Amino acid sequence: MSGVTAQPRQAPRIGVRLAGTGHCVPDGKITNADFEKLVETSDEWIVQRTGIHERRKCDMDKGESARTLCTKALKRALDDARMEASELDFIILGSVTGEMSCPATACRVGADVGAVGAGALDIIAACSSFVYGLNMAHDMIRSGAIRTAAVLGCDIMSEVMDYTDRGVSILFGDAAGAAIIKATDDTTRGIIASSLHADGSGWKDLYLPRRKRDLPEGVEVPPEKLGYLQMNGREVYKFAVTTFGRLIEETLEKAGIQASDVDQFVCHQSNARILESARTKFGIPESKLHVNIDRYGNCSGGSVPVVLDELRKSGKCQEGEIVLFVAFGGGLTWASSLWRI
């Protein structure tokens, strides 16, 4: 398959290690019982089809936003790494719900934590954003261009949700997560194999129209509904199940290892049934594929880094272990990153 794929052809001269992680979710919750009052649905339907019981939702009146969640997540990651913000060389923030297109949310988050002068930019790869950012920041460190980076993934899906659309709104929640990665003399640490892929011809299955001209030909959306996420759930489901399996296979093959060699699969939490299909296909034990979609829903770009932080904080993801990050989403995009962390 074409795309950006990487496996070290010779021993790298610079290692990259995961130095710290953090996450932040808002306190506000929407439960399945809340949805039963909003639309024609049931707790049973939602749990059976998605595995979700509740999701988090920002309180905009209290000023919660992508920036405030990311700032908290990054401060927690810096504390975890026992680092000062001034030591950061670069901040890369993946989101489809950043505050503004100018300035990048990453710039303001950098200022909020005191990372003055660090390079900062936002990227958009929807649910794959964090894994895209992780691969890019890792390669900048390995090339010697920088020594320390913060990679953030965040989405405030409640800002782009039509809560009268039961086919979409029951799936998504708000969250932010951050990881700090650093250069190390231990050259066995860092990415073993990775990939970045996209197929823009599938964009119409998952998109966020801002204006009438953004709509696919023949699709009508009332003006007041522009700005809400549009999803063809069935098509995205089919894409996700197939891609998830292929992506894991492709990455393991490049690295020349088996699924049983991986200590943790850190996967995008799109739908519990999609995660379960991968677990069954590769014979992955439950202890190696963390699931939090029941508590947080699908948090798009925030999903993978939140899983990573929960794993690390519960001692299930230790230094030197083999970790496979996998994500897919709007674009359509899909990406993987196999690490010795």
Ligand code: UT7
């Ligand atoms: O992160 C990457 C982006 N997104 C995803 O990965 C999402 C992938 N897709 C999915 O997870 C699933 O497609 C959904 C959970 C969104 C929907 O589940 P589904 O089993 O694919 O349902 P469906 O869209 O095929 O709809 C089946 C039926 C329909 O009724 P009819 O036409 O059969 O009478 C829907 O109208 O279920 C109905 N339905 C609901 N019923 C109760 C759709 N949403 C709901 C609901 N409650 N919330």
